[in-house]
Amino acid sequence: MTTVSILGASGYVGGELLRLLAAHPSFDVGPCFANSNAGQPMANLHPHLSLAYPGKSFAPFDISLLQGSDLIFAALPHGETQRLADALTGSGARIVDLGADFRLNSAEDFEAWYGEPHQRPDLLGQFIYGLPELHRDRIRNARWVASPGCYPTAASLALKPLIDAGVVESTGVIVDAASGVSGAGRAASAGTHYCGVEGSFRAYGLTRHRHTAEMEMNTGAEVLFTPHLMATSRGILATCYARATGKHDPLAILRDAYADEAFVHVGEALPETKWATGSNAAFLSARFDKRTGTVVALAAIDNLGKGAAGQMIQCANLMFGLDETAGLSRVGVYP
Amino acid sequence: MTTVSILGASGYVGGELLRLLAAHPSFDVGPCFANSNAGQPMANLHPHLSLAYPGKSFAPFDISLLQGSDLIFAALPHGETQRLADALTGSGARIVDLGADFRLNSAEDFEAWYGEPHQRPDLLGQFIYGLPELHRDRIRNARWVASPGCYPTAASLALKPLIDAGVVESTGVIVDAASGVSGAGRAASAGTHYCGVEGSFRAYGLTRHRHTAEMEMNTGAEVLFTPHLMATSRGILATCYARATGKHDPLAILRDAYADEAFVHVGEALPETKWATGSNAAFLSARFDKRTGTVVALAAIDNLGKGAAGQMIQCANLMFGLDETAGLSRVGVYP
Amino acid sequence: MTTVSILGASGYVGGELLRLLAAHPSFDVGPCFANSNAGQPMANLHPHLSLAYPGKSFAPFDISLLQGSDLIFAALPHGETQRLADALTGSGARIVDLGADFRLNSAEDFEAWYGEPHQRPDLLGQFIYGLPELHRDRIRNARWVASPGCYPTAASLALKPLIDAGVVESTGVIVDAASGVSGAGRAASAGTHYCGVEGSFRAYGLTRHRHTAEMEMNTGAEVLFTPHLMATSRGILATCYARATGKHDPLAILRDAYADEAFVHVGEALPETKWATGSNAAFLSARFDKRTGTVVALAAIDNLGKGAAGQMIQCANLMFGLDETAGLSRVGVYP
Amino acid sequence: MTTVSILGASGYVGGELLRLLAAHPSFDVGPCFANSNAGQPMANLHPHLSLAYPGKSFAPFDISLLQGSDLIFAALPHGETQRLADALTGSGARIVDLGADFRLNSAEDFEAWYGEPHQRPDLLGQFIYGLPELHRDRIRNARWVASPGCYPTAASLALKPLIDAGVVESTGVIVDAASGVSGAGRAASAGTHYCGVEGSFRAYGLTRHRHTAEMEMNTGAEVLFTPHLMATSRGILATCYARATGKHDPLAILRDAYADEAFVHVGEALPETKWATGSNAAFLSARFDKRTGTVVALAAIDNLGKGAAGQMIQCANLMFGLDETAGLSRVGVYP
Incomplete structure (x- = not known):
C-alpha cells in the first residue's frame, strides 16, 4: 500500500479526498x-466520515510526520504551497x-493575475499540470503535479480540442460558467450564508477572475471568463462561446478527442451538473450556430x-502506475 | 374601480396577478x-390566496362573462390569444x-422562430409591446398590449441603451441567461420534477430559443441566446456580452438611461436574482473589459x-392613467 | 405620519421591517x-431595498436620535433590550x-431557560405579550410590547384553542417543528453555510430550546419541543401532538377560534410553509387520530x-389605532 | 459472477441499484x-449512468429473459410483485x-392499511423481512426477501432496541419524519413540481400512512406516524418520541445494539440527513428528557x-455469502 498524507484535510476538498x-x-x-482545526476529531468537521475513520483526528503540520508518506495531497489556502515548497519537495x-x-508556467502571468510576485519561480517548470486528458504521459512520469482548479478543468476540456482542430478562432472566446458553493470553501462568510444563496444566482469576479490565466494557458486562446454562483453545493457548468471557422x-x-477517455462523456444531450455529482466524470456537448457563426x-x-x-486521485493513480480509474467513480449520485 | 378579468388564472402568472x-x-x-381547472376552488391551485379570495372558483371561458370587464389579463398557452383574438378584441x-x-412586429419573424404561420397577421401591428421603460407613451395610449416575456425583458433592459448609445457593436451579441423553474409553468413534467432540478444546472433550447426574436427586435442587434435552468423557483439573470466600441x-x-425609472436600479454591485423576488424591480450593472474589448x-x-x-400591471396602470407603481413593489422578498 | 426607529436594522428582521x-x-x-454595521450604506446589507431607501445609511445607536420617534422596533441580540431598557422606556x-x-412573565422561568438572572425583573410585567390573536385588547392599550418569536407563535396558535377547549390534555404535548435558516440570523457560521444546509435536515437544541418556556406560558401545557433546521430560507411548520380527550x-x-381573524386561515388542507412566505398569514389545520387517541x-x-x-407591525397597528392589516399582506409569494 | 436482473430499472431506485x-x-x-420505458436507451432516463452502461437499453418484461439470472431486484409499483409472484418465484x-x-406478516394488516385484500397470502410468510440489523441470519438463508421502505428502516433502527430493552413504553410512540422528494418516485406530479417543494415544508398522509404498519410490526409498539416532505432530493430523518420508563x-x-454494525453509527451528535447521501449508512442518536419523561x-x-x-444490495450480499459491505459505501457524499 502507498501511504498518503493530506494537507488541508479539514476543508471540503480534504473531506472529498478522504x-x-x-x-x-x-x-x-x-x-x-x-x-486551524488541528487536534480536533475528524468527525467534528467531516461527520459523514465517522464510520470510515473512527477515532481519527487532525494533526498540526509537522514536517517530520511526512516521513513514511509516499504521496502528499495538498489542498491548502492560496500561497501556502509556495511557502512550504522546500519541506514538501524535500520530503x-x-x-x-x-x-x-x-x-501557471510563467511567473509574469502569475504576478499579473494574482497581484503578487511568485515566491518560487525556480520551481514553476517542475510541477506538471495535472489534467490527465491533456498531459497523461507527463503526469505518469511526474514527481510533482499541480492539479487544475474546477473552472479551468471544465472550460479546457470543452475548448481545447476545438481550438486545436481549428474549429473556432482563438480570440473572442467567452467562458460563462456557474459553480456550486463548495467551490468557495468551507469558511463561513456573508457570501456563503444559506439565505443569500438559496433562490438566487449572481455573477462575481467579473472580467478578472484568476482562473482566466489557466484557461488561456491550456487553450492558447484569449478568454473572457464570467463565473456565477448558483444555488447548489456542487457542480460546474461551463458554457463556452467562440467564433466558428466553419471547418468542422x-x-x-x-467525440473524437475523448473517445478513449474513461471519465469524459461526449453526447448530443446538453449536460447537467448533477449527472456528475460525487463522481470524476465530465459530460460534454457542443453545437454550431450557423446563423450567428458561433x-x-x-x-x-x-x-x-x-x-x-477526483482529479488529484486520477493524477496520483497515473503517477503510481495504477489503473487510472482506481477508487474513482464514473457515475454521479443522481438524483 | 376597474374590473379585471384573468384568462389563464390557474397558472403561476395567474396566481401572481391575483x-x-x-x-x-x-x-x-x-x-x-x-x-382545464374550471370549476375548481381557487384555493386548490393557489392555496396561498385562501385568505384573500375566500370561496372564489375558476370559471370555464365564456365570452359573455367578459361583459363588465374593463381590462383583460391574458396568461394563456402559446397560440391561444390568436385563437381568441376576435372575442377578446371585440369585448x-x-x-x-x-x-x-x-x-413580434413581423409575421415572417413569427413563422421563422415559432415554426408555424401567424393566424392573425392583421392584428400584429395593433398590439403595443409592453415594456414601459422602452415604450411608455405608446402603452399609455394603447388599447391592446403584448407584454414581453421574462428573458427579453431582462436582456433588453441591459442591452438596448448600450446599443443605442453606440457603446457596443450590434453583431456578435451573446445573451447567457438563467431562469427559475416557474418560467416553465405549472405543468408537471420530467423537466420540472424537483429531483432533476435541485443541485443541478443546465442549458436548454441552445441556439434557437424563441425569445431570441424579441431580443433582436427590441435591441436591433444580432443575438445568440442561451437560456439555462437553475435550481430556484423564481428569477432571471441575464449576463450579456458585446464587443465594445470603446466610446463610453x-x-x-x-445610469443615465434609467435615472427616472421607478423600477430599475443601476449600480456597481453585481445584481442577484433574489433581490427582485416578488417585486417588479430590475437590477442592472455593466463593466467594460479593456483586455478583451468586451x-x-x-x-x-x-x-x-x-x-x-408585475409588468402586466405596470402596463395596465399606464393604460388607465394610474400611478405607474400602483399595486407594485420595488423591494424583493429577501432573504 | 408616525415616525419609527429601528434597532438592529441590518439584520434579517430589520430588513423585513424596512x-x-x-x-x-x-x-x-x-x-x-x-x-456593528453603523456607517454602512443600507444597500450593502439590504441590496433589495436599494430602490426604496436610496442613500440611506445605518447609524450607531445614540439615544438622542430617538427624539422625534413615536415608535421603536427593536430586533436586537439576546440581552440587549434589558441593557437598553432605561433608554428605550424613557424615550x-x-x-x-x-x-x-x-x-416571559416570570423571572424564575427566564433564569431557568436562559441560564442567567434577569436584569430588569421590575419591567417584566409591563411588557404586553405581542400575539394579537391571543391578547388583542391588551396590545391595543400597551405602551410596550414584547413580540413573540417564530416557534411560539406557530405552536401557540395551533395549540391554545385546543387546550382551552379541553380537546387535548395539557401534559405530554409535543411540538415538532422545522424552521428556515433565516431564523438563525444573518451571522455567518458553520451552521448557516449553504453547503451544510442544502440537501439536509437536522434537529437541534433537543429537549431544552428556550422557546419551550413561551409555548408553556402561552398554552398552559407541558411541552417537549424539538426544532429542526430545514433547507429553506424562510418558514416554520409546527407539527403538534397531544393526547385527545375525545370531546370535540x-x-x-x-375554525371557531379564528373565524374573525384577518391573518389566520384554518382548513382541511395540510398547511405548507411556502403559502405564507413574505406575508403575515398563518395556515392551520388539525386531525384527530382515533386509533392512537392523538x-x-x-x-x-x-x-x-x-x-x-409582520407581527411587530400588526402589534404596532393596534397600538396606534390603525387598521390591524395596514401595510401587511395575507398572501404569500408563491411559488 | 452473479447475474442480476432489475425490474423497474428506469425509476429512481432502479437507477441507484445500477x-x-x-x-x-x-x-x-x-x-x-x-x-413504460421499454426500448428506451438507459441514458435517456439515467444520463448519469452513460459512462458505466454505454449502449444499454431497457427491455419490456419477459419471463424468459429471467433465465440465466441468479438474482432479481424488484423495484416495482405497488401490487406488481403480487401479480408477478408466480413468474418471479418460479424462476x-x-x-x-x-x-x-x-x-407484512399478516394478510389482515395488509388489507387494513392498503385498503385491498392481499392476492397471495400463501406467500406472505415466505418472504424474509430485509432489514439485516434485525434479521441477519434469516436473510442469509433466504431465497426471497422483502426489503423495507425508507421510513420503517429509519424508525425501526432508532426504536427497536429501545423498546426491546424496556427503555420506553410501547404505547403512545410518535414517529415524526421528513423525506426527500425522491421517495415519491420519478413520476411528474403537482406534488413533485420543483416550485411547490423549493422553499417549502409540509406534512402529508396524516395519521394513516401505510408505512405505519411496518413500524408497528418491527417494533411491537403502537405508532402514530407523520411524514413530511422536505426540500431535498434525498434523505430521511426520523424523530421518534416515546415515554421513558427511566430504566436506562x-x-x-x-450504542450497544449496533456496536458491531458496519453501516450504523451511533453518537452524541444529532444526525443530519446529508451525512448519509449516496451511502448505505445510518446515523443515530437519542436523548432522555427528564423534565417531560420522554x-x-x-x-x-x-x-x-x-x-x-443500498439495503437491497446489503441483503443480496448476505444471501450470496459475500462480504456484507461489498459494493456499498459507509460514507455520504458531503457536502
Missing part, C-alpha cells in the same frame, strides 16, 4: 493535517497540489470531483 | 378563467396579453414579477 | 440603528421588542413575517 | 426491465423485492441508499 480514499484499493491514509514523497501556486462539426471533434461548447463536472479531489 | 391585484388600489378582480375591454402571439462607460450609460451587462429580475405579472 | 414599512400607509422610517416612544428579554373535533375548534395540529407561518416583522 | 452495481465486485447487471432466482407486497440511558442502549431518538439515512437500493 471519502474517495476510504474506498481506494492501493492508497492508505496516513497523517491528516489541518492547522521525497510525490506531490499532487491543488493550489494555484504551481499551475464541433461535436464530432469532441460554436457553443458545454462541460459539466463536479467541482469537488473532476474539479478537485 | 396576489398583486389583492393589494391593488384601483383594480378589482372579476371573473377568473382557467379551462371592448383593454387587453394585456402575456403570450408571444402578438409580441457602459455603466454611466445605463462589455458585460447584467440584469436581474423576478420572471413572474417584472418578467410577467 | 421592506414592509416601505409600503406602510402610516409609518415613516426614521433613524435605523445597526451597531417616551412606544416599543415593540422582538427580543426574548421581556416575553379539533378542526372545528380552530390530536395532530399544524401551523405554517413565515418566521420573518408572522413570526417576526 | 449506480451501485457498476462498482460491485460480484454482481453483474443482466436484463433491465422497465415496462429459480433469488429475489429481493422493494415493494410493500410481501413485507437510550444512547447507551443504541425519550427522543433520531435516525438519518438516505432514502435511496439504506432506505432502498
Whole structure:
C-alpha cells in the first residue's frame, strides 16, 4: 500500500479526498493535517466520515510526520504551497497540489493575475499540470503535479480540442460558467450564508477572475471568463462561446478527442451538473450556430470531483502506475 | 374601480396577478378563467390566496362573462390569444396579453422562430409591446398590449441603451441567461420534477430559443441566446456580452438611461436574482473589459414579477392613467 | 405620519421591517440603528431595498436620535433590550421588542431557560405579550410590547384553542417543528453555510430550546419541543401532538377560534410553509387520530413575517389605532 | 459472477441499484426491465449512468429473459410483485423485492392499511423481512426477501432496541419524519413540481400512512406516524418520541445494539440527513428528557441508499455469502 498524507484535510476538498480514499484499493491514509482545526476529531468537521475513520483526528503540520508518506495531497489556502515548497519537495514523497501556486508556467502571468510576485519561480517548470486528458504521459512520469482548479478543468476540456482542430478562432472566446458553493470553501462568510444563496444566482469576479490565466494557458486562446454562483453545493457548468471557422462539426471533434477517455462523456444531450455529482466524470456537448457563426461548447463536472479531489486521485493513480480509474467513480449520485 | 378579468388564472402568472391585484388600489378582480381547472376552488391551485379570495372558483371561458370587464389579463398557452383574438378584441375591454402571439412586429419573424404561420397577421401591428421603460407613451395610449416575456425583458433592459448609445457593436451579441423553474409553468413534467432540478444546472433550447426574436427586435442587434435552468423557483439573470466600441462607460450609460425609472436600479454591485423576488424591480450593472474589448451587462429580475405579472400591471396602470407603481413593489422578498 | 426607529436594522428582521414599512400607509422610517454595521450604506446589507431607501445609511445607536420617534422596533441580540431598557422606556416612544428579554412573565422561568438572572425583573410585567390573536385588547392599550418569536407563535396558535377547549390534555404535548435558516440570523457560521444546509435536515437544541418556556406560558401545557433546521430560507411548520380527550373535533375548534381573524386561515388542507412566505398569514389545520387517541395540529407561518416583522407591525397597528392589516399582506409569494 | 436482473430499472431506485452495481465486485447487471420505458436507451432516463452502461437499453418484461439470472431486484409499483409472484418465484432466482407486497406478516394488516385484500397470502410468510440489523441470519438463508421502505428502516433502527430493552413504553410512540422528494418516485406530479417543494415544508398522509404498519410490526409498539416532505432530493430523518420508563440511558442502549454494525453509527451528535447521501449508512442518536419523561431518538439515512437500493444490495450480499459491505459505501457524499 502507498501511504498518503493530506494537507488541508479539514476543508471540503480534504473531506472529498478522504471519502474517495476510504474506498481506494492501493492508497492508505496516513497523517491528516489541518492547522486551524488541528487536534480536533475528524468527525467534528467531516461527520459523514465517522464510520470510515473512527477515532481519527487532525494533526498540526509537522514536517517530520511526512516521513513514511509516499504521496502528499495538498489542498491548502492560496500561497501556502509556495511557502512550504522546500519541506514538501524535500520530503521525497510525490506531490499532487491543488493550489494555484504551481499551475501557471510563467511567473509574469502569475504576478499579473494574482497581484503578487511568485515566491518560487525556480520551481514553476517542475510541477506538471495535472489534467490527465491533456498531459497523461507527463503526469505518469511526474514527481510533482499541480492539479487544475474546477473552472479551468471544465472550460479546457470543452475548448481545447476545438481550438486545436481549428474549429473556432482563438480570440473572442467567452467562458460563462456557474459553480456550486463548495467551490468557495468551507469558511463561513456573508457570501456563503444559506439565505443569500438559496433562490438566487449572481455573477462575481467579473472580467478578472484568476482562473482566466489557466484557461488561456491550456487553450492558447484569449478568454473572457464570467463565473456565477448558483444555488447548489456542487457542480460546474461551463458554457463556452467562440467564433466558428466553419471547418468542422464541433461535436464530432469532441467525440473524437475523448473517445478513449474513461471519465469524459461526449453526447448530443446538453449536460447537467448533477449527472456528475460525487463522481470524476465530465459530460460534454457542443453545437454550431450557423446563423450567428458561433460554436457553443458545454462541460459539466463536479467541482469537488473532476474539479478537485477526483482529479488529484486520477493524477496520483497515473503517477503510481495504477489503473487510472482506481477508487474513482464514473457515475454521479443522481438524483 | 376597474374590473379585471384573468384568462389563464390557474397558472403561476395567474396566481401572481391575483396576489398583486389583492393589494391593488384601483383594480378589482372579476371573473377568473382557467379551462382545464374550471370549476375548481381557487384555493386548490393557489392555496396561498385562501385568505384573500375566500370561496372564489375558476370559471370555464365564456365570452359573455367578459361583459363588465374593463381590462383583460391574458396568461394563456402559446397560440391561444390568436385563437381568441376576435372575442377578446371585440369585448371592448383593454387587453394585456402575456403570450408571444402578438409580441413580434413581423409575421415572417413569427413563422421563422415559432415554426408555424401567424393566424392573425392583421392584428400584429395593433398590439403595443409592453415594456414601459422602452415604450411608455405608446402603452399609455394603447388599447391592446403584448407584454414581453421574462428573458427579453431582462436582456433588453441591459442591452438596448448600450446599443443605442453606440457603446457596443450590434453583431456578435451573446445573451447567457438563467431562469427559475416557474418560467416553465405549472405543468408537471420530467423537466420540472424537483429531483432533476435541485443541485443541478443546465442549458436548454441552445441556439434557437424563441425569445431570441424579441431580443433582436427590441435591441436591433444580432443575438445568440442561451437560456439555462437553475435550481430556484423564481428569477432571471441575464449576463450579456458585446464587443465594445470603446466610446463610453457602459455603466454611466445605463445610469443615465434609467435615472427616472421607478423600477430599475443601476449600480456597481453585481445584481442577484433574489433581490427582485416578488417585486417588479430590475437590477442592472455593466463593466467594460479593456483586455478583451468586451462589455458585460447584467440584469436581474423576478420572471413572474417584472418578467410577467408585475409588468402586466405596470402596463395596465399606464393604460388607465394610474400611478405607474400602483399595486407594485420595488423591494424583493429577501432573504 | 408616525415616525419609527429601528434597532438592529441590518439584520434579517430589520430588513423585513424596512421592506414592509416601505409600503406602510402610516409609518415613516426614521433613524435605523445597526451597531456593528453603523456607517454602512443600507444597500450593502439590504441590496433589495436599494430602490426604496436610496442613500440611506445605518447609524450607531445614540439615544438622542430617538427624539422625534413615536415608535421603536427593536430586533436586537439576546440581552440587549434589558441593557437598553432605561433608554428605550424613557424615550417616551412606544416599543415593540422582538427580543426574548421581556416575553416571559416570570423571572424564575427566564433564569431557568436562559441560564442567567434577569436584569430588569421590575419591567417584566409591563411588557404586553405581542400575539394579537391571543391578547388583542391588551396590545391595543400597551405602551410596550414584547413580540413573540417564530416557534411560539406557530405552536401557540395551533395549540391554545385546543387546550382551552379541553380537546387535548395539557401534559405530554409535543411540538415538532422545522424552521428556515433565516431564523438563525444573518451571522455567518458553520451552521448557516449553504453547503451544510442544502440537501439536509437536522434537529437541534433537543429537549431544552428556550422557546419551550413561551409555548408553556402561552398554552398552559407541558411541552417537549424539538426544532429542526430545514433547507429553506424562510418558514416554520409546527407539527403538534397531544393526547385527545375525545370531546370535540379539533378542526372545528380552530375554525371557531379564528373565524374573525384577518391573518389566520384554518382548513382541511395540510398547511405548507411556502403559502405564507413574505406575508403575515398563518395556515392551520388539525386531525384527530382515533386509533392512537392523538390530536395532530399544524401551523405554517413565515418566521420573518408572522413570526417576526409582520407581527411587530400588526402589534404596532393596534397600538396606534390603525387598521390591524395596514401595510401587511395575507398572501404569500408563491411559488 | 452473479447475474442480476432489475425490474423497474428506469425509476429512481432502479437507477441507484445500477449506480451501485457498476462498482460491485460480484454482481453483474443482466436484463433491465422497465415496462413504460421499454426500448428506451438507459441514458435517456439515467444520463448519469452513460459512462458505466454505454449502449444499454431497457427491455419490456419477459419471463424468459429471467433465465440465466441468479438474482432479481424488484423495484416495482405497488401490487406488481403480487401479480408477478408466480413468474418471479418460479424462476429459480433469488429475489429481493422493494415493494410493500410481501413485507407484512399478516394478510389482515395488509388489507387494513392498503385498503385491498392481499392476492397471495400463501406467500406472505415466505418472504424474509430485509432489514439485516434485525434479521441477519434469516436473510442469509433466504431465497426471497422483502426489503423495507425508507421510513420503517429509519424508525425501526432508532426504536427497536429501545423498546426491546424496556427503555420506553410501547404505547403512545410518535414517529415524526421528513423525506426527500425522491421517495415519491420519478413520476411528474403537482406534488413533485420543483416550485411547490423549493422553499417549502409540509406534512402529508396524516395519521394513516401505510408505512405505519411496518413500524408497528418491527417494533411491537403502537405508532402514530407523520411524514413530511422536505426540500431535498434525498434523505430521511426520523424523530421518534416515546415515554421513558427511566430504566436506562437510550444512547447507551443504541450504542450497544449496533456496536458491531458496519453501516450504523451511533453518537452524541444529532444526525443530519446529508451525512448519509449516496451511502448505505445510518446515523443515530437519542436523548432522555427528564423534565417531560420522554425519550427522543433520531435516525438519518438516505432514502435511496439504506432506505432502498443500498439495503437491497446489503441483503443480496448476505444471501450470496459475500462480504456484507461489498459494493456499498459507509460514507455520504458531503457536502
